[in-house]
Amino acid sequence: MKFSRLALAALLIGTSATAQNTAPTPTPAPAPAPSPRTPTPSYVPQPGMPVEGRKPNAAEQTPAFPQQTRAPYTPSNVALNTQVLAEGLVDPWGLAFLPDGKLLVTERDGRLRVIDKGQLSPPVEGLPASVRQEISGLADVVLDPDFTGNQRIYWSYVEARPAGNVLAVARGRLVDGTQPRLEDVRVIYRQEPDLKSEHGNFGARLLFDKTGALLVTLGDLASTPLRPYIQQLDSGIGKIVRITTDGAPAPGNPFAGQAGARPELWAVGFRNPLGLTFRPGTDQLWEADVGPRGGDEINIIRPGANYGWPLISYGHEYSGGPVGDGPVKAGYEQPVYYWDPVISPSSLEFYSGDLFPQWQGNLFVTSLSQQHLARLVLEGDRVVGEERLLKDLKERLRLVRQAADGALIIMTEGPNAKILRLTPAGG
Numbered sequence: 001m002k003f004s005r006l007a008l009a010a011l012l013i014g015t016s017a018t019a020q021n022t023a024p025t026p027t028p029a030p031a032p033a034p035s036p037r038t039p040t041p042s043y044v045p046q047p048g049m050p051v052e053g054r055k056p057n058a059a060e061q062t063p064a065f066p067q068q069t070r071a072p073y074t075p076s077n078v079a080l081n082t083q084v085l086a087e088g089l090v091d092p093w094g095l096a097f098l099p100d101g102k103l104l105v106t107e108r109d110g111r112l113r114v115i116d117k118g119q120l121s122p123p124v125e126g127l128p129a130s131v132r133q134e135i136s137g138l139a140d141v142v143l144d145p146d147f148t149g150n151q152r153i154y155w156s157y158v159e160a161r162p163a164g165n166v167l168a169v170a171r172g173r174l175v176d177g178t179q180p181r182l183e184d185v186r187v188i189y190r191q192e193p194d195l196k197s198e199h200g201n202f203g204a205r206l207l208f209d210k211t212g213a214l215l216v217t218l219g220d221l222a223s224t225p226l227r228p229y230i231q232q233l234d235s236g237i238g239k240i241v242r243i244t245t246d247g248a249p250a251p252g253n254p255f256a257g258q259a260g261a262r263p264e265l266w267a268v269g270f271r272n273p274l275g276l277t278f279r280p281g282t283d284q285l286w287e288a289d290v291g292p293r294g295g296d297e298i299n300i301i302r303p304g305a306n307y308g309w310p311l312i313s314y315g316h317e318y319s320g321g322p323v324g325d326g327p328v329k330a331g332y333e334q335p336v337y338y339w340d341p342v343i344s345p346s347s348l349e350f351y352s353g354d355l356f357p358q359w360q361g362n363l364f365v366t367s368l369s370q371q372h373l374a375r376l377v378l379e380g381d382r383v384v385g386e387e388r389l390l391k392d393l394k395e396r397l398r399l400v401r402q403a404a405d406g407a408l409i410i411m412t413e414g415p416n417a418k419i420l421r422l423t424p425a426g427g
Contacts, residue, residue, distance in 0.1 A: 045073035051386040056340040057294035057316045061327050067383060069314070069338050074377050074385025076358045079425035085409070086115045089417040094140035094155070094206075095399055095409070099148055103419065104174075105411075106155065108137035114180050115419070126172060126182030130157035131165050133197065139204035144171075144245065145212050151175070154188075154214065154245075156204040164196030167204055169216055171245065188247030189216065189264075191236045195229070197221035201272040201290075205347075210283070213242050213250035215266065217273035217287070220309065227310045230269060233261035238309060240273065240287070240301060242266040254304030269307035269332065275348035275365065276301075286336075288348045288365060291315040292323060294340030298348070298365070299333065300381060308332035314340055337376065337383040344368035346413075347399045353406025355423055366397035368413065373397055 043053025050070040063069050091108040098104055103115040110130045114121040130138045136158050144152035151173045159168035169189040172182035191202075203217035220230050220238040230238030233255060241264040242250045249256060249263035256263045275288030285301040295315025299307055312332050313323035328334065339345075346366045351359045363383075365374040371394055377385035390397065390410070395418075399411040408422040 047075060048072050051388065052339070052341075054341050058314060058322065058327075058340055061314055061322070061340075063314075063338075064328055064334050065382075068335070069340060071337070071376070071383050071386040073387065075387055076375065078356060078358055080389070081423045081425045083421040083423070084118075085419040085421050086118050086120065087416065087418040088120060089113075089411075089419070090415055091137075091413060092398060092411055092417050092419075093138065093204075094142075095401060095411055095419070096141050096143050096153070097401070097403065098143070098176075102176075104141055104143075104153065105419070106138045106141050108132055108139070110138045110157075112138065112141065112155065112182075114176060121178075121180055124174070124180045124182060126185055127155075128157070128168075128170060128185065128187065129160070131160050133158055133165055133202075134200045136200040136202045136204065139167075139202070140206040142206045142208060142214075145208055152245075153182075154206055156202075156206055156216065158202055158204075159187075159190065161190075161194040163194035164221075166191040166194060166197070166221070167202045167216075167218055169206070169214075169243075169247070188245070189241070189243055191218050192262075193229075193235060195221055195223070195226050195237065197223055197226075199223075203270065203273045205274055205276040207276045207278070209242070209278070209285075211250070211252075213244060215276060215285070216241050216243065217270065217276055219272045220270065222272070230309060231306075231311065233258070233265060233268065236262060236264075238268065238270045239265055240267045240270065240276075266303055267301050267305050267307065269309045269311075271309045271313075274346050277348050277350060280350050280352040280361075286348060286350075286363070288345035289335075290344055290346075291338070291340075291342055293318055294338075294342060295323070295327075296339040296342045296345050297335035298337040298345070298363070298376070298383070299335050302333070305333050306331065307335075314338045315342070336381055343370040343372070343374065345374075346397065347401075349400045349402055349408075351402060351408070353402055355406035356408075364400045364408065366400045366410070368396045368398070371396055373400060373410065 051073040094106040096104040112124040139156040141155045170187045172185035199222040201219035201222035203219035205217040207215045229235040255261035255265045272290040289297040293316040295313045311324040314327045363376040372388040373390045375387040396413040398413040401409045410420040
C-alpha cells in the first residue's frame, strides 16, 4: 500500500513535533564524595593515668596486687640528645664494652664485629658455626671478669644438633687487629636434651655474678609438645643456669645434690628470658621474660624458685584462651610487673649513673614490638610509674646498656641497625 502525500506530510510533521518536545536526558550529578573517616585517636596518657591504653588480651585476669601492670604514666621531662655511634649492622643482638673504648657486637647471622669510632671491623674469625632460626642465631657476648689478663670472651648461639637446634655457650681468646680473630675456642655448655625447636625462644642472655659464675638464660624452644620439659628438673629447657667459666655447675647452686635435678639449675619456669641484670648495690637478680599474647614479665630471680611457665601466665595462648591454670597458683612466683598486651621486652638495665640524676634507680626495658624504651620507677620492689621513651624513632629496640660515663647505649634491630648514645640535651 502506498501512503498519500497528505498522510506522509502529516507523519513528518508529527515526528518533528515529538522530537522538539522531548527534553534531553540530563547527565546525572556526580555522587558526593564520602566524608573522610575520623581517625581513631591514639591513646595519650596524662600524668597519673595508666600508661597503657590498649585493650588487654586477657581481660578476664586481674593483677595479684596493685600496679602489677598498667602503672601510672610518670613523665621525667628529660630532653635527650641522641648520637649515632655506629650503623649498618644487620640484626645485632649482644654488645660488650671493651676496656679500650671499642665495642664488641654480635649479629644474628653469625658475625661478631669490633666497632672502633663508628667503623665496623671485618667479621671476627674463628667462631663455631651457628644457626639462624627466625628470631635467634648468634646471640649474647660478655667479657671474662679478668678480661684484661686473659682476653677471654663468652658468647651464646644456636647450635645444630642431631635432634634439633638448641643453645650453646662458647669461649675464646680475642685477638684484636685489622683482622680480629678468636683463638683457643671451646664450647663450654650445651642446652640439653637435644630437642627440635619450632620457632626459637632460646633465651641466650649471659651475665656474670660477683663470684665469677656465669648465668645463662635458656628458653622453652617455642614448641607446645615440648612444654613438659620446662617444669622437669632433669632438663635445661625454660631455665636459668649458673656455671663456671669451664661450663661445670657453679658451687652453691640450689639443686645441687637433689636426685633427678641438673646441678647447674638456678631457677625454672621461663618462656623466653631475654633480659637479665643485677640491681646495683645488691645481689638481687632481675629478669625479663617474653610472654605469649600478653603476659610479658619482669621477675626478681630467687635461687631455686619456680616462675610458673607454662602452668601460670597473665597472657593467652596464640590460639586463644588462658595459659595453664590462669595467673596465680600456690608455689609459683608472681612477676613484679607484667604487660598485657605485650611490648616484647628484649633487655633490661638499672640506671646508676650521674648524667641523669632523675633516673637514678630506674629500670630501663627495651621493647621490640612496641618500639620504645620503657622507664620503670620503683619503690622498693614494686613498680609505681612507667614512661615510654624513644617512640619517635619508630625502631625495634634490641638492647639497653649503661656506659661507664653514665650515658645510655641503645641498640636497634633490623637490616640497617644502629647503636645510639643517649645523653641529656645541652649537656
